Amino acid sequence: MIDKQHLINRFISYVTIDTESDPNSNTTPSTEKQWNLANKLAEELKTIGLQDVSIDQNSYVMATLPSNVSHKVPVIGFVAHFDTSPDFTGANVKPQLVENYDGKDIMLNAEENIVLSPDYFEDLLQYKGQTLITTDGTTLLGADDKAGVTEIVTAMEYLVKHPEIKHGEIRICFTPDEEIGRGAHKFDVKKFGAEWAYTMDGSQIGELEYENFNAAGASVKVKGKIVHPGYAKGKMINSMYIAQDFINSLPRLETPEHTEGRQGFFHLAQINGKVEETNLYYIIRDHDKEHFEARKEVMQNLANEINKQHGNTVIELDIKDQYYNMREKVEPVMHIVDIAEEAMKNLNITPIIKPIRGGTDGSQLSFMGLPCPNIFAGGHNFHGRYEYVPVESMIKATEVICKITELTAEKYA
Known part of the structure; x- marks a missing residue:
């Protein structure tokens, strides 16, 4: 006893x-x-x-x-x-x-x-x-x-x-x-x-x-261009708006507050931004290895698409696996x-x-x-x-x- x-x-x-x-x-x-x-x-x-x-x-x-x-x-x-x-x-x-x-x-x-x-x-x-x-x-x-x-x-x-x-x-x-x-x-x-x-x-x-989850961390650096706002037409690139597009393009219901059980998610854990540069930090989680790899691919494809739209690299994405x-x-x-x-x-x-x-x-x-x-x-x-x-x-x-x-x-x- x-x-x-x-x-x-x-x-x-x-x-x-x-x-x-x-x-x-x-x-x-x-x-x-x-x-x-x-x-x-x-x-x-x-x-x-x-x-x-x-x-x-x-x-x-x-x-x-x-x-x-x-x-x-x-x-x-x-x-x-x-x-x-x-x-x-x-x-x-x-x-x-x-x-x-x-x-x-x-x-x-x-x-x-x-x-x-x-x-x-x-x-x-x-x-x-x-x-x-x-x-x-x-x-x-x-x-x-x-x-x-x-x-x-x-x-x-x-x-x-x-x-x-x-x-x-x-x-x-x-x-x-x-x-x-x-x-x-x-x-x-x-x-x-x-x-x-x-x-x-x-x-x-x-x-x-x-x-347990397969896990990765994703650092997203969004690059903009700051000029005087009074003379910004056609020149300023606001990185925060591009970051907003990135955030909103990921599946909105695949976040921690909408998932349970074996459902995976993208979680925006941190954001810090100014016109010139915005940094996002995500964690990516999924129990299924194939779904986990697909999630990373979704994020990479999104970054590629936004870069293509802007005609240059406005988003730099770095994904690192954490555990399996x-x-x-x-x-x-x-x-x-x-x-x-x-x-x-x-x-x-x-x-x-x-x-x-x-x-x-x-x-x-x-x-x-x-x-x-x-x-x-x-x-x-x-x-x-x-x-x-x-x-x-x-x-x-x-x-x-x-x-x-x-x-x-x-x-x-």
């Missing part, structure tokens, strides 16, 4: 350490403060009895729970990230405990009248009667992904204390900078040495994901998803198997030779002041980790 208060205390000790990452930094980790939690985790892993605890020059923390069976079992791993999103401040996090949640509004911050309401966040109603950890309305919480970190450490501690649960060798890794897309960039897969792994980085209880759908790497080894699904069912958790409408370290790791589906960590409303996590979901995620290790040992007996 997982000790509820012990898990709560561990989680709070992690989220109160600021580990916000910085996309404008070129170092790894991207912020010096991430070392504070990385070093704490390395020491804690030694304390609970794990072996081969290491922390490298980029703050990746790895450790081993040795096998306690005599037969050969594949080495499996569990991965989580300890940085938090730069979308909202992670400094001075003050978690609030809501015990026996009654299904009503939760006042996060009376002074600023910040309310977490089931009228807007309907998922709250799934957790009536449970213990919730929320923010105080002024920061994010950091359950993404310190809930996952908490669950992995707690599961390893539980397995050390309960040798009657039989398992093979388990490897764990905690990474920096996942929130800025670099969590797997310096992950040493060879050193990790696992045949497959699971990221504990999903949301609501039951989530099990092995599909891990499904193609996981499907050949679907037993790793089946084991996770079976573990959930054994614990009376209904698996929710669905594609991720985003990316995951598991995607990059899968293409680096470490197939890596994603499992729920329990949190909701990531990256903002309304983030919360049910403690009971964290306990269940911890139990899923333990059950996966047990089932894997059994299947290879």
Whole structure:
């Protein structure tokens, strides 16, 4: 039985350490403060009895729970990230405990009248009667992904204390900078040495994901010509109008606010313009590889057409692929998803198997030779002041980790 208060205390000790990452930094980790939690985790892993605890020059923390069976079992791993999103401040996090949640509004911050309401966040109603950890309305919480970190450490501690649960060798890794897309960039897969792994980085209880978007970023530079507006006839070329034509020529309903499930999109994430030059930044997403390639082609053809209309290059387009759908790497080894699904069912958790409408370290790791589906960590409303996590979901995620290790040992007996 997982000790509820012990898990709560561990989680709070992690989220109160600021580990916000910085996309404008070129170092790894991207912020010096991430070392504070990385070093704490390395020491804690030694304390609970794990072996081969290491922390490298980029703050990746790895450790081993040795096998306690005599037969050969594949080495499996569990991965989580300890940085938090730069979308909202992670400094001075003050978690609030809501015990026996009654299904009503939760006042996060009376002074600023910040309310977490089931009228807007309907998922709250799934957790009536449970213990919730929320923010105080002024920061994010950091359950993404310190809930996952908490669950992995707690599961390893539980397995050390309960040798009657039989398992093979388990490897764990905690990474920096996942929130800025670099969590797997310096992950040493060879050193990790696992045949497959699971990221504990999903949301609501039951989530099990092995599909994600194919992703690209597109920089669009639109060039104009500035002259005095009083004498501009036939001379001025306003780059903002050309940019507007470009934006309006892309499929208007194929944007994030109009799509769901496996539907892809073009997302205009940033725009900055003057007459002389306008810069657009898009992200392109699609689960289907052919559709993904077609989307890039649509954008390139549009740029070519507008250039043709103007008789010269007024649009410069630069598209760079970011990551790919891990499904193609996981499907050949679907037993790793089946084991996770079976573990959930054994614990009376209904698996929710669905594609991720985003990316995951598991995607990059899968293409680096470490197939890596994603499992729920329990949190909701990531990256903002309304983030919360049910403690009971964290306990269940911890139990899923333990059950996966047990089932894997059994299947290879």
